[in-house]
Amino acid sequence: MGKKKITTMRIDENLLKKAHDLGLNVSKICENALKDMVERIESPKVQSKHEDCPENPQNSELMGSGRFELPSQAPEA
Numbered sequence: 001m002g003k004k005k006i007t008t009m010r011i012d013e014n015l016l017k018k019a020h021d022l023g024l025n026v027s028k029i030c031e032n033a034l035k036d037m038v039e040r041i042e043s044p045k046v047q048s049k050h051e052d053c054p055e056n057p058q059n060s061e062l063m064g065s066g067r068f069e070l071p072s073q074a075p076e077a
Contacts, residue, residue: 009030019026 011026016026019029
């Protein structure tokens with residue numbers, strides 16, 4: 001994309017703690033989710049509400065884009 005910029009977000013503190021405890025890269029996850037949403041909005045492809053439903057097993061675009069970062073190793077117990 002381009003140069004990175006520092007920003008501030010408000011996130012529920014318990015959720016943020018759980019994410020950090022799991023070793024998740026919150027910044028990268030937020031960036032990827034925002035990028036996905038911008039791409040979906042800007043996409044010329046029109047989808048009906050049924051196709052847009054995340055519970056639709058045929059919707060592989062939403063179900064497993066693989067763009068969210070998982071921890072590189074399991075957190076210590």
